[in-house]
Amino acid sequence: MAGSVSLDVYRLLGRSGLRVSPLALGTMTFGSDWGWGADKDEARRIFDTYVDRGGNFLDTANQYTNGTAEQLLGEFAHGRRERLVLATKYTLATRPGDPNSGGNHRKSMVQSVETSLRRLNTDYIDLLYLHAWDGTTPVEEVLRALDDLVRAGKVLYAGISDTPAWQVSRMQAIAELRGWAPLIALQIEYSLVERTVERDLIPMAREMGLGVIPWSPLASGVLTGKYTAADLDHAGASAAPEGTRKNVAAANGALTERALAIADVVKDIASQKGTTPAQVALAWTLLNSAVTAPIIGARTLAQLEDNLGALDVRFTEDELTALDQASAVELGFPHEFLTRPMPRHVIFGGAKLAIDHHG
Secondary structure, eight states: OOSOOOTTSOEEOSSSOOEEOSSEEEOTTBSSTTSSSBOHHHHHHHHHHHHHTTOOEEEOOTTGGGGHHHHHHHHHHTTOGGGOEEEEEEOSOOSTTOTTSSSSSHHHHHHHHHHHHHHHTOSOEEEEEEOSOOSOSOHHHHHHHHHHHHHTTSEEEEEEESOOHHHHHHHHHHHHHHTOOOEEEEEEEOSSSOOGGGTTHHHHHHHHTOEEEEEOTTTTTGGGTOOOGGGGOOTTOOSSSOSOHHHHHHHTTOOSHHHHHHHHHHHHHHHHHTSOHHHHHHHHHHTSTTBOOOEEOOSSHHHHHHHHGGGGOOOOHHHHHHHHHHHOOOOOTTHHHHHSHHHHHHHHTTOOOOOOOOO
């Protein structure tokens, strides 16, 4: 992370020419419909502060706060729409009892996009993600439907979220061979608590031209240090997003003994550096060269201000070693096998190659 980093030092998103800020502003906190978000006035202050400092990458979805997030974002963006990169998602069900109101298929995609365009009060969506893999829709149907929306000018770029690496790489190869719109962004959970994506999803994204957009880089708030062992008793955490932030953290699987142990190391390093735990955790995700922009989901202006400070954090080797040791995951087969001395010897025969090996 050498050199100057700020919201107005932009990065290219994946294998595209689209320029985005190094931190994206998430809007799942826009609206109090779910019981823990920001009201309209606070959401406006968060939006204005982010954009006034050069931030241009806004992340939302068709069902965040039951549609309120998109409506507020559309209202806030009025008058400066062209300078913003608005990303939204389709997949989540919108009408209970209607089997086609959600999912990855074309009908769901088209209905969702038309609704999002109305809520956002815009003619086009800069980046449309498939929100989560449904395991039922043919990949060709998804890719061709995305391409049709791009050709129609309703969507400029396509992305994908929460999908197995082998499906994404297969889809990207098909899109390339058929001349369809490529996928330029991969949104996945990535934090010091969730590093299993380093096995396949992140190397795949780097190889296939998708910029990685981490969601929950603070592990549902656990890495801010606000939870303790007393919070591990979270019986009754529901599968719904409504309720409390603690409920969401528990439902996401982020509130565990292991996560709290990692959070303790983050707190110690933050204390030594005179920064906050949130800044340390966010800055760590930015170290990965495949990552374009982690998503910050502030509920208050103070939280946003704190998160933006992550762009100024630099680490020593000892600090990075401590974070890695506390959070490392086993990469599993074939990754660990291929790095052992015997396989490397029989593969390379002692040859020394000057290559940047990403795995």
